[in-house]
Amino acid sequence: MINLFSYLCIGVGIVFWFWGTLPLLGKRSLLFKLHSLSVADTLGSMSIIVGLLLKIPSQWSLLVLALLSLAIWNTVLGYVLAYCSSSGGTDGR
Template structure:
C-alpha cells in the first residue's frame, strides 16, 4: 500500500515535471515546429504519467483511465502531425 502510494506520487510528480519542461519553451522565440515537438512529447508523456499515477492511486476507475491513456496516446500524436502539416506553408491541398 505504501509502496503503491509512493509510486503514484512519483508518477504524478514526474508528469508535472514533464509538463513544465515541455511548456516553458513555448514562451521562447523558437520556431513553431520546435515548440510543437517539445509540447507534444511533454504533453503526451506527462499526461500519460499523471494518468498512470492516478490509476495506481484509485484502481477501481481503471476503465476510464485506460480510455484516457489510449485516447491521449492516439489523439495527441495525430494532433501533433496535423498541426505540423497545417502550420508548414506551401504544402499542396491533398489532405
C-alpha cells in the first residue's frame, strides 16, 4: 500500500511539472508565466520528495531538508521576482 501511495505521489509530481509548462505557451504576461511555472514546479518537486520519503524512509533527514529548502527558497524567489517587477519601492525618480 505504501508503494502504491509513493508511486502516486511521484506521478502527481510529474503531472504538476508538465502542467506548469502549459502556461508558457499562452499570451499572458511574463510574470504570470513565471509565477505559474514556479508554483507548479514547487508543488511537483515537493510531491516527488514526499513519494521518495515513503519509498526510502532511511533517508528522511535529507528528504525533509530538501522539502524545507524548496518551501523556503521558492517563496523567497517569488518575493524577489515580485520586487524586481515593481518599481522597487521608489517613486520613479
